[in-house]
Amino acid sequence: MDKPKIAVFSGPTSTIANSPNLVTSNKGRADGDRNLPGRFDHLVAQSLYEPVTVRIKKFSAHPMEEDAKGVYFDDGKDYYEVELHPEDGPFLLPYMARRKDGSGTGAPFEAGDMTNAAIGYGGRQSFYPDASRVFADIDRSIAGRDEHGEGNLLDRKADFEFIRALPPAGYTELGEKAGEDYFPYQPFPMSRRPRYSDLARVTNTVQRTLAQSGLAGAIWLEGSPTVEETTYWLSLLIDTQLPLTCCASQRTHGQLANDGDRNIVDAVEVILSGQVNGMGAVGVQDERIYAAREFKKADDRPGNYKATGGHGGILGTVGPPVTIWYRPNYKHTASSDVNLTRLPADVIFTDTTGDSGSVGV
Secondary structure, three states, rough: OOOEEEEEEEOOHHHEEOOOOOOOHHHHOOOOOOOOOOOOOOEEEOOOOOOOOEEEEOOOOOOOOOHHHHHHOOOOEEEEEEEEOOOHHOOOEEOOOOOOOOOOEEEEEOHHHHHHHHHHOOOOOEEEOOOOHHHHHOOOOOOOOOOOOOOOOOOOOOOOEOOOOOOOOOOOOOOOOOOEOOOOOOOOOOOOOOOOOHHHHEEEHHHHHOOOOOOEEEEEEEEOOOOHHHHHHHHHHOOOOOOOOEEEOOOOOOOOOOOOOHHHHHHHHHHHHHHOOOEEEHHHHHHHEHHHHHHHEOOOOOOEEEEEEEEEEEEEEEOOOHHHHHHOOOOOOHHOOOOOOOOOOEEEOOOOOOOEEEEEE
């Protein structure tokens, strides 16, 4: 049976689509390089170059496995042997890359590269050009399994179309430019914010996408300080009956206790539940569903979103199951008086600073 299809828009300055610095692991460091402290080498999700056979020590997944070894099938070996393939998806592996510095061996990539003007602030981007890699890592259980111990939290529920509406990363070798084609917030000296004209680009892209048939809904990803404004803007301008969920994150994808991955999974649940159909754009944060008009970031930490105005604004919870307590009664999306379909093609107004004559646009 065909799965439902959800559009996923990449918005600007998105922590939810950002990653920690790629720092060279100790296994990629030479004698004389700084050694990273700690008992273990850190790992980064990467793809295999070619198939490899590995042996996995039995009873090593959990400290209580061996205590229950009587329930395990015993093949007489102390290990499991498995062949891994590049198409299996990313694996957590040591990060071996080194930075070109004119020497014969290069130098380790360090966290401080992004603040070093002498090396062009590292010369790399930490944001993702669209959300496809974030979704792949979630499905691969790089970020964790579901409560039943399984992976593929997203792929088993829906198909996804990834759209670079106003992305936080860009392909510079293809001519894309920061501040025009993509909008990051770090490295901080190279931060670029969207312009007012970019709202038109966003509005047209979202409207055009949601007009296609076969969509179950959409997810909008953006930086946490501004996602509230975009959520409200989309609720006013987009003419659609489809659910439009908006998400952000306080921690980057791949960082300990990242909240963004969970918000994405929750947004998919909210869309597929059918409970928010006809409710327009909503914020989905920290297992709560917010009305677009009252959605507000209150502090720089997980759990920081609130409903403003003192008249409600939290419409429901993710659950499980997804539960709606209240439905907004104000006009939005398809019923909005100012959505794209209802906006006049020509506007006549009086220019009070000029000759007070009528001006047409």
